[in-house]
Every structure is written in structure tokens, then in C-alpha cells.
Amino acid sequence: MSEITVNPFRHAAYAVRVHAGDNAISNLRREVDRLGARRPFVVCGQSVAKRTNLLERVHEALGREPAGVFDSVQTGSPETAVLEGARMAREADADLIIAVGGGSAVVTARAIIIMLAEGGVPQDHSTKYPPGQPPISPRLMKPKLPNILVITTPTTAATRAGTAIIDDETRHRLEMFDPKTRPAAVIWDTEALLTAPADLCISASGSLFSGVISALQAPTLNTMATADLLAALGLLVENLPGVRKNPADGNARVNLCAASFVYNRAWDTGAGGSALGIVSALAHSLDTRYPECSHGAAYSILTAPGMEFNRPYNPTGQARVADALGVREPGADDPEAAEAAANAVLGFFEAVGLPSALRDVGVTKDSIPLLAEDAMTDFGLHRNVRPIAAVEELEEVLRTAW
Numbered sequence: 518m519s520e521i522t523v524n525p526f527r528h529a530a531y532a533v534r535v536h537a538g539d540n541a542i543s544n545l546r547r548e549v550d551r552l553g554a555r556r557p558f559v560v561c562g563q564s565v566a567k568r569t570n571l572l573e574r575v576h577e578a579l580g581r582e583p584a585g586v587f588d589s590v591q592t593g594s595p596e597t598a599v600l601e602g603a604r605m606a607r608e609a610d611a612d613l614i615i616a617v618g619g620g621s622a623v624v625t626a627r628a629i630i631i632m633l634a635e636g637g638v639p640q641d642h643s644t645k646y647p648p649g650q651p652p653i654s655p656r657l658m659k660p661k662l663p664n665i666l667v668i669t670t671p672t673t674a675a676t677r678a679g680t681a682i683i684d685d686e687t688r689h690r691l692e693m694f695d696p697k698t699r700p701a702a703v704i705w706d707t708e709a710l711l712t713a714p715a716d717l718c719i720s721a722s723g724s725l726f727s728g729v730i731s732a733l734q735a736p737t738l739n740t741m742a743t744a745d746l747l748a749a750l751g752l753l754v755e756n757l758p759g760v761r762k763n764p765a766d767g768n769a770r771v772n773l774c775a776a777s778f779v780y781n782r783a784w785d786t787g788a789g790g791s792a793l794g795i796v797s798a799l800a801h802s803l804d805t806r807y808p809e810c811s812h813g814a815a816y817s818i819l820t821a822p823g824m825e826f827n828r829p830y831n832p833t834g835q836a837r838v839a840d841a842l843g844v845r846e847p848g849a850d851d852p853e854a855a856e857a858a859a860n861a862v863l864g865f866f867e868a869v870g871l872p873s874a875l876r877d878v879g880v881t882k883d884s885i886p887l888l889a890e891d892a893m894t895d896f897g898l899h900r901n902v903r904p905i906a907a908v909e910e911l912e913e914v915l916r917t918a919w
Contacts, residue, residue: 524739525739528787529785539708542704545578546579552665556584558586560587561618565617565618566586571667587606589602591625593805594624594680596638599639602628611633616665624681627695628680634662635659639684640691665701665703665704666704670720680698705771705774707768707771720812720871722776727816729750731796732783732788733838736792736834745779745786761869791902795826797897799815799911803880806887806891827901840854844857875919885912
């Protein structure tokens with residue numbers, strides 16, 4: 518592994534409890550009582566409500582019926598669903614939100630919490646992008662309801678402070694940020710995790726793998742974040758292929774949730790998406806405009822082309838990935854190792870069955886300019902290690918990925 522400079526860094530920890538393993542959901546009532554809640558409100562999607570026994574297990578674990586259930590979470594967390602969920606939670610006089618499901622349930626629940634406290638419409642609270650100026654994120658100061666997560670996938674959304682929903686009219690992302698919406702408790706129940714199809718688990722893990730690869734390339738990576746990122750990478754490499762080979766392996770899914778947790782903890786220690794901000798920006802554009810393209814597929818398609826685009830500006834960071842994956846050839850310099858890293862990343866995605874080209878998910882060449890234009894107003898793009906001067910640069914990356 519390349520030497521990591523001991524740069525100054527700050528770790529901001531927050532209080533969260535994690536319960537993992539068989540019947541971990543049995544801890545739900547204890548956590549609700551600890552938070553002093555009397556009217557918990559459940560947020561989930563139709564697949565959880567109709568195709569699993571998770572609502573029954575939540576009711577059993579609580580020892581009572583929840584104050585209400587919003588079961589209309591949709592992929593991507595569209596604005597209308599968020600506002601309807603907030604209306605129902607308000608009418609139920611909810612004092613705690615329980616999200617049950619994957620990333621969309623988690624994000625929708627956070628957005629509901631924000632809307633309950635802040636009022637108005639999501640556009641009032643979302644990041645603004647003044648032309649030629651840095652993005653502006655409003656400070657959302659009002660107290661927020663606590664939340665608990667019963668997750669079904671290893672989503673990176675679980676312990677984040679950011680929330681992005683879709684504007685139904687423009688199909689653009691509305692990005693809101695409030696650390697007070699982070700969960701008080703997270704439950705990795707083995708049976709709950711096994712309710713998700715293998716493809717969904719792999720998709721969530723694919724975006725996680727891209728995030729870890731991106732963070733390992735950070736020019737100012739510090740030792741504490743590096744330790745968490747290497748742990749996350751090891752858990753991914755060891756466990757993700759097994760989800761495809763043995764979908765009933767609950768331990769592998771719990772381990773992938775652990776990878777997601779320590780990856781997010783690395784973010785709280787200064788790791789971030791600056792090394793591949795272009796990838797997150799384009800991926801957000803892609804899976805927003807093409808809902809049939811999963812989150813993981815968007816990242817599996819765009820990570821290697823994004824690395825190629827950034828390589829002249831960050832060969833040392835990308836070579837660090839080659840070292841972590843064990844693919845640097847003896848005597849290879851950093852640019853050569855960086856190329857090997859991108860090839861290895863692409864190979865890993867393909868090995869777990871994720872797509873590697875835009876055409877594989879139905880994207881036409883004619884749609885490339887629109888995808889690029891959408892990405893120009895994504896927060897991640899403004900942190901990319903290689904400055905983006907014009908939309909045409911994004912179009913070129915997309916053509917490479919096509």
C-alpha cells in the first residue's frame with residue numbers, strides 16, 4: 518500500500534447504535550423506548566409491505582401497532598411521495614420515524630422528517646447552484662424527529678446526513694442536508710436483509726464499492742479514514758461475489774452492511790468524493806433520467822471512465838487503489854498502476870454481474886447531452902479532483918462509457 522501522509526484531520530462521531538444478526542429486529546422496542554417515543558410511524562415501499570413479513574415483524578417487535586404506516590416509497594424518492602408521507606406522519610402525530618427497506622426508504626424517511634420540521638416545499642430547503650458561484654446549502658435549524666432504520670440492503674444512505682429527492686416536474690435532484698436526520702439506531706436483521714433479491718443487494722453494494730474506490734483515491738487521505746476504507750474494501754471483495762453464488766447467505770449481507778457503515782465513517786473522518794466527483798454527478802443524472810438503471814449499475818458503468826478522465830490529475834491516488842487491490846505490476850509507475858486499477862475495478866463489477874456500458878441499460882447516444890447537462894448542477898461535480906470547465910467534457914466521458 519502506498520504511504521499515506523499524516524495530514525491534519527478531524528473525525529466527527531455521532532451517537533448511533535447498531536444491532537446486527539439473527540432476530541436483531543427484536544431490539545426495536547428497546548430503541549423506541551430509549552428515545553422516549555410513543556407514536557412511531559413506519560415508512561416503507563410496496564415491496565416490503567406486500568411481499569415480505571417485515572411489517573408484521575416490526576409490529577411484533579414494537580409490541581403494539583405503530584401510529585401509522587406510509588407504504589408508498591418509490592425508487593429515487595420523488596417529491597410527491599415525500600410530501601404525501603409527511604402529510605400522513607403529521608396527521609398521525611408521529612414522534613419517531615422507522616424506515617424499513619433499502620436506500621429509497623431511508624432517503625424518503627429523512628426527507629419526510631425534514632418536511633415535518635421545516636414546512637414549505639422541498640425546493641425551499643435544497644441546495645442552490647448560482648451560476649459561476651459555489652453551491653449554497655440552506656441551514657435547516659429546526660429540531661427533527663429521531664429515526665430508526667431496519668434496512669434490507671447495504672445502502673450507503675443509511676448513516677448519511679444528506680438527502681436527495683426528485684423534483685417531479687423537472688426530474689432534477691433536490692439535495693437537502695441536515696445532520697440531525699441521521700439515525701439513532703440501525704438494525705441489520707439477517708432475515709430482513711434476505712428479503713431483498715440478490716440483484717438489489719448487489720446493486721447497493723456496487724455503488725458502495727465505487728464509493729470506497731473513489732475515497733481511496735483522495736489526494737489528502739488520512740490514516741484513520743484509510744483504515745476504515747481498507748476494511749470496507751476487504752469486506753466487499755470477500756463477501757459481494759458470494760451474494761450471487763449463494764443468495765441465502767445472510768452473513769455475507771450483514772458483512773456488506775458493515776462495509777457500508779465503516780465507509781460512511783471514513784467520510785466522517787475526511788474521506789470524500791472529490792477524487793471521483795464526476796462519477797457521482799453523472800451517476801445521479803443517469804439513474805434519475807433512467808429509473809430502470811439501478812443505482813449500482815450507474816456506478817458500475819461510470820467508475821472506470823471517470824477514473825480515466827481524472828487520471829492525469831491524480832495518478833498517485835489511483836495507484837493507491839491498485840496497491841489496495843493488489844494489481845500493481847512490479848516496477849510499474851503510478852500512471853501505469855492507475856490504469857491497472859481502473860481495469861481491475863471494471864473487472865470486479867463485471868464479475869458480480871453489473872453492467873459496464875450505457876447501452877446495456879437502454880441509454881441512447883442522443884440522450885448523452887441531456888445527461889451531461891443535468892450533471893453540471895450536481896454537488897459532487899464541484900468537488901471533482903479535475904476541474905470541469907465545460908459540459909462537453911462530461912459528454913466525452915459518457916461517450917467513452919457508451
